[in-house]
Structure formats: C-alpha cells, structure tokens
Amino acid sequence: xxxxxxxxxxxxxxxxxxxxxxxxxxxxxxxxxxxxxxxxxxxxxxxxxxxxxxxxxxxxxxxxxxxxxxxxxxxxxxxxxxxxxxxxxxxxxxxxxxxxxxxxxxxxxxxxxxxxxxxxxxxxxxxxxxxxxxxxxxxxxxxxxxxxxxxxxxxxxxxxxxxxxxxxxxxxxxxxxxxxxxxxxxxxxxxxxxxxxxxxxxxxxxxxxxxxxxxxxxxxxxxxxxxxxxxxxxxxxxxxxxxx
Amino acid sequence: xxxxxxxxxxxxxxxxxxxxxxxxxxxxxxxxxxxxxxxxxxxxxxxxxxxxxxxxxxxxxxxxxxxxxxxxxxxxxxxxxxxxxxxxxxxxxxxxxxxxxxxxxxxxxxxxxxxxxxxxxxxxxxxxxxxxxxxxxxxxxxxxxxxxxxxxxxxxxxxxxxxxxxxxxxxxxxxxxxxxxxxxxxxxxxxxxxxxxxxxxxxxxxxxxxxxxxxxxxxxxxxxxxxxxxxxxxxx
Numbered sequence: 123x124x125x126x127x128x129x130x131x132x133x134x135x136x137x138x139x140x141x142x143x144x145x146x147x148x149x150x151x152x153x154x155x156x157x158x159x160x161x162x163x164x165x166x167x168x169x170x171x172x173x174x175x176x177x178x179x180x181x182x183x184x185x186x187x188x189x190x191x192x193x194x195x196x197x198x199x200x201x202x203x204x205x206x207x208x209x210x211x212x213x214x215x216x217x218x219x220x221x222x223x224x225x226x227x228x229x230x231x232x233x234x235x236x237x238x239x240x241x242x243x244x245x246x247x248x249x250x251x252x253x254x255x256x257x258x259x260x261x262x263x264x265x266x267x268x269x270x271x272x273x274x275x276x277x278x279x280x281x282x283x284x285x286x287x288x289x290x291x292x293x294x295x296x297x298x299x300x301x302x303x304x305x306x307x308x309x310x311x312x313x314x315x316x317x318x319x320x321x322x323x324x325x326x327x328x329x330x331x332x333x334x335x336x337x338x339x340x341x342x343x344x345x346x347x348x349x350x351x352x353x354x355x356x357x358x359x360x361x362x363x364x365x366x
Numbered sequence: 367x368x369x370x371x372x373x374x375x376x377x378x379x380x381x382x383x384x385x386x387x388x389x390x391x392x393x394x395x396x397x398x399x400x401x402x403x404x405x406x407x408x409x410x411x412x413x414x415x416x417x418x419x420x421x422x423x424x425x426x427x428x429x430x431x432x433x434x435x436x437x438x439x440x441x442x443x444x445x446x447x448x449x450x451x452x453x454x455x456x457x458x459x460x461x462x463x464x465x466x467x468x469x470x471x472x473x474x475x476x477x478x479x480x481x482x483x484x485x486x487x488x489x490x491x492x493x494x495x496x497x498x499x500x501x502x503x504x505x506x507x508x509x510x511x512x513x514x515x516x517x518x519x520x521x522x523x524x525x526x527x528x529x530x531x532x533x534x535x536x537x538x539x540x541x542x543x544x545x546x547x548x549x550x551x552x553x554x555x556x557x558x559x560x561x562x563x564x565x566x567x568x569x570x571x572x573x574x575x576x577x578x579x580x581x582x583x584x585x586x587x588x589x590x591x592x593x594x595x596x597x598x599x600x601x602x
Contacts (some may be wrong), residue, residue: 124445132445136452140459147463151470158473279481284576 161186164193164214167234169274170245170262173299174238197235203227205353218249218258231350236262243271244358246351250343253335255279257288257343261298267355270313273298275340285336297327303348310352312345379506388510392518394595399522400588401598404490409523410580412482414534417542419527421475423520425464425483427513430492433457434512437500444501453496454487461486474541491519526583534574 124132168181168189175181175192184192198213203226213232221229234245242265249258255278262271273295275288288294301313302324311325315337320326329337398404405426412422433456437444444452465483468476476483486492495515500508531538536550549557549568559568573579592598 124447129445129448132443133448133452136455140455144459144462144466147466151466155466155469155473158469162473162477281576 160214161189164189166274166276167245167247167260168192169295170260170272171236171238171243172272172274174236174241174243174271176238192236193234195237199233199235201231201233201351201354203229203231203350203353205351205355205357216247218247219256222249222256226350229350231354233351233354241265244355246348248343248347250339250347252277252280252288252339253285253333254281257336257339259288259340259343261344261348263303263355267359268302268304270298270301270303277336280336281333284330284333287330287333288336288340291330294327294330301325301327310349312348313341314345315341385507385510388507389514389517392511392514393521394591395598397518397522397591398491398494398515399519399584400591402491402494404494405519406581406584408482408485408489409519409526409584410577412479413523413526413580414530414575414577415540416524416527416531417539418475418478419523420520421468421472422479422482423516423523425468425479426486426489426491426519427516428464429457429460429486429489430495430516430519431509431512433460433492434495434500434508435505436460437496438503438505438508441501449501450493450497453493457492457496458487478541491515522584522587525587526580529583530574530579533571534579536570 165181165184168175168184172181175184181189193214199207200211200213200216201207208230211230213234216230216232218232221231232247236243236245244263244265244267246261246263247258248261249256251257257275257277257280259273259275261273263269264271275295277286277289280286280288297320298313303310303312305311305325314322314326315329316322316326317329317334317337319328392398396402399406399409408422413419433453436456437453440452461483464486465476468479468483495512499511503511528538531540532548536548536555538546538548547555549555549559549565550570551560552558553561557565557568559565571579
C-alpha cells in the first residue's frame, strides 16, 4: 500500500494537470463555440419565416454570414410586460430561459421584426414545459398581428419519435401556418393542439399520437407566451391605426 | 541460452499477430455490445440516425483509445487505493475534450448528442477495458485494445443506426452533408411512394424511431452472430 502522502500528491498533480489542459482547450475554443451557438439559435428563429426568406431560399441554404446579415437588418425591440419598448437592449441578447425564472411582471420579451418585400413579420418567442423538460419556440405573425406566417419548436428532452416530433417532424410546425390567434371579434384565443385532430380550422392543429402531454405543453406555452405579448400587439396595432 | 540470444529486440510499436488480435477480437468474438452486453444504454439511445451514431462511435473510439493509453502509461504510479477515481478523472477529462471539440466543430450534432456525450463517462466499456487490460499491459497494446473495443462498439452502433434510419425515416446520414433520401412520400426521395406502382403500400415504420426497436435489432444481431460463430454459444 502506498502512503497517504503519496496518494494525496498523486491526485493533486493529476487533477492540476487535467484542469490546466482542459481550461486551455476551453479558452481556445470558447469564441468559436459561442459563435456556433449564436448562429444555431438564429437559424432556429429564422425557420419561423422560412417561406419568406430572400430569393425563396430555405434556412439550410443560407450561409452563416447571410444569417448574421439578416439579423443585423432586423429591428429587434425588447418589450416589457406592459408592452413598452425597453431602450438600449436588443432582442438577441435576451435569454428566454433566464427570463422565465423571473416573476411574470419583470420579464422582458424579445421581438424580431423581419421585413421582406415590404411585408413585416413579427417573430415572437415562447417558452414552456413539455413532458420531461422545457420546450420553446418562435412564432412569426404577419403584419396584421393575427395570422401566423410560420412557427418552429424545439425541446430539451422530449422522447424521440413522440414528443420530439414537435421539432423533428416539419409537418407539425407547418400546420400552424395561416392559423389565427384572435377570434374574428378580437378576442384572444391562441392556437390549440387538439388530440384526435383539429376541429376548429382557424385556431386548432392536429396533435401527435403518443405525445399528448407534449402537445398540451405546446398549447399551454402558446396560450401564455403569446398572451404576454398582448399589450405590445395592442400598442403596435394602435400606432399603425393612427398612422393610417 | 540460444533462444534468448536470437530473440528479436521488441520495438515499442510492434504490430504482430497478437496486436492484430487485440484489434479484431472485439469486432466479433469479444464484441463489447453483442457478447459482453456492455454500453447498451447509449446503443439504444443514439442510434435512431446514422450520422449521430457515427459521431458517437468516433467519440467512444477516441475515449477508449486514449484513456487506455494514459492509464497504461500511469499504471505503475497509480495508487491502488484510488485507482478507480484516477481512471474516472482520465475518462472524464477525455470526454470533456470530445465535448469541447464537437461544440467547436459541429454545433448541431453537439446539440443532438449533448447528453449522451457526457454519458460516455459511465459507459461500462471504457472503464471495463481500463480495469481489465490497461492496468496490466504496456501502453501500445493498451492503446490498440482501446481502439479495438471502441471499433467493436462503433460497428454495432452504426449498423443499428443504418437499419433504424432506413426503415424508420427512409433516409441515410440525415443531418450530414451527404444525406441520402431513399424511400419516402415526396419527389425528393429515390423511391417516391406516392407515385410508385410497386411501393405504394410502403410506409415508414415508426417503431424504428423509438429506442425499443434498437433492442430488437441488437437481439437479432446477437442471434445471427451466434448462429455462425458457434463457439459463443453457451452449451451448459
């Protein structure tokens, strides 16, 4: 048996060597990794307006530079829960996961205003709970701030083939296109994922078999998440009404 | 006396019959998945697509190879009382290297594999080889043993991935630059089931997407392997 002193010294040297080399590697790769993550998230947001990208491109066709350029062109207001724009903050600096931990009244909401061929799209971020962990998504509204132009979802740990279909199966997100979040008389209804198939063609989409809890999570997330944006949407509508 | 005189001086990196066996044995006779039934958890979880399986296989080969090498280099200095902790430190740091590198090179695949990369640490194959082989063998042979076992794991992983993706999604290598769309309901696919007279009945098997299917596939693989490699059959 080795002496305790030897064991302690051996462990100390080993861990110090490992710690130093790993820190070095992390520092060397940090910048590029952060850029990769940033572009990955931006591509996800752009997927919500996939059908309206310049020259009919798809998100996968865009180079990293084009993605960054599109984001540089966007207006990126951040709004508070009363719908007022917070000055000096850009939407892309908002971390939805952190915002969700704050009390409701203090949350900040990112808005990406995407413009193509004179049409405006408001990309809103939503976040909620699936079956196992958090789910999130982006919903793009057309300039009437009612009709959905596209939506995209992602998740942390939903079951592959079941709940994970909200991300993996493009036809799930595609169903949201053209749905409306308001009743024709102006009441807020959001979009519901209906088990057994949509009945209301304007406000419901088909559920996923075997993923009822995740689907309910999507409904709940959209209902709450889009409701947070109501004061902002009302203000934008008022402004455009005054301008006309 | 004469024998010792003619005995060749062994080079550090010699590659003879024994060394070749270290590489090929885990591919068949001593496969970590189908014979030792180790590392099943990740084999069930990551194999729904070929590309992540391939990345996972490469990651595990890297970790088994280099953890074996480092453990073997240190084997005479590692205090016996804390040897497991030392092995874990080596494995964990190599896994962190894999994680950082993947994040740097291919972020989407990193996102897809994130949890499972971390779980390489708990993959029994890695620690099993360190305990059983590297602690008692020279560095070069340990390295080969690590590569061999990683390969044995990777081959099964990719094979399961091919079956699952082909029958579950109708594609191969989805998510990579060389995606092949083989059979599916749109014109993008090689065999378009909506137009085809022959394959109009075909639909993807959703069971293949679920981890449970990997268990059936691995079970069938064990069956096939044992039916031609009869020395694996337990006669008792």
